[in-house]
Amino acid sequence: MNVHDNPQRIRDFLLDNQPERSRDFWPWLGPLEGNPADKKSANKFLLGCMVDFRKNSDLVWRDTQVFAEDKLCDPDSLWEAITDTPEIEWKTRRHKLRCSLHYYQRRHDKVWDMAKRITEQYGGDARKIWGGVSTEETLTRLVRLGLGPWVSRMTVGGLIDTRQISGRMDLKADTHVRRVLGRVFDGEKVSEQTAFRHADAMVPGDSWQLDHSLYILGQSVCTANKPKCHSCYLNVECRYFQRDLGA
Ligand code: SF4
Numbered sequence: 001m002n003v004h005d006n007p008q009r010i011r012d013f014l015l016d017n018q019p020e021r022s023r024d025f026w027p028w029l030g031p032l033e034g035n036p037a038d039k040k041s042a043n044k045f046l047l048g049c050m051v052d053f054r055k056n057s058d059l060v061w062r063d064t065q066v067f068a069e070d071k072l073c074d075p076d077s078l079w080e081a082i083t084d085t086p087e088i089e090w091k092t093r094r095h096k097l098r099c100s101l102h103y104y105q106r107r108h109d110k111v112w113d114m115a116k117r118i119t120e121q122y123g124g125d126a127r128k129i130w131g132g133v134s135t136e137e138t139l140t141r142l143v144r145l146g147l148g149p150w151v152s153r154m155t156v157g158g159l160i161d162t163r164q165i166s167g168r169m170d171l172k173a174d175t176h177v178r179r180v181l182g183r184v185f186d187g188e189k190v191s192e193q194t195a196f197r198h199a200d201a202m203v204p205g206d207s208w209q210l211d212h213s214l215y216i217l218g219q220s221v222c223t224a225n226k227p228k229c230h231s232c233y234l235n236v237e238c239r240y241f242q243r244d245l246g247a
Contacts, residue, residue, distance in 0.1 A: 007201040007202045027048060042164075044064060063101065077124045139152050149172075170208060173199070177211065180234075184234055185198045
């Protein structure tokens with residue numbers, strides 16, 4: 001069967017093969033098991049999300065914990081503790097903490113800018129960004145703060161996964177997701193827009209629920225070079241596999 005004819009079948013494969021996630025997959029919020037987050041936990045979670053960009057996730061969360069809990073001594077007001085450092089010192093790494101939250105200087109610099117906005121607009125409490133508003137509004141607010149579209153989606157997804165908020169959301173079409181969806185549907189990596197279209201055909205308006213499966217598949221099996229198609233659970237539905245490998 002042509003894969004385009006049955007996106008629901010691909011969806012079912014993805015849902016049936018969801019990788020297990022431990023409670024602390026989302027640090028600080030996951031262990032709460034749906035109970036409302038306290039201010040410190042919410043702020044540290046958001047700080048980790050801010051720097052979870054083109055960096056190994058394990059390192060992201062470890063570095064965030066070291067920074068917030070060890071270097072800053074787990075302050076009540078994380079964002080104010082960050083902006084206590086003069087902007088010029090933060091951005092030239094001359095601050096007394098002597099650390100960088102990201103090897104991309106721009107990402108490290110942006111943390112200070114976002115911390116200032118959260119302090120000014122939300123009283124330094126990340127929960128006020130998402131409390132009592134829709135997932136769409138939360139996404140809009142995060143993008144406006146400067147997290148960027150992918151990281152904002154991932155953050156909202158984390159909030160949904162940890163039941164801090166409820167609602168529907170599209171997946172984040174990062175490079176792994178675009179590669180897997182593109183190969184399955186079109187035989188090659190696709191644009192963000194096309195990935196959203198394919199995802200929406202599988203789960204209209206709520207494709208976030210496929211995000212983790214796609215991300216893990218792209219990271220570990222459907223890699224950019226030498227995808228492991230023969231051990232991939234999607235190979236019977238995959239156009240790349242059928243076309244290029246003559247399955
Ligand atoms: S069959 Fe191959 S190309 Fe298709 S999704 Fe799986 S690993 Fe990727």
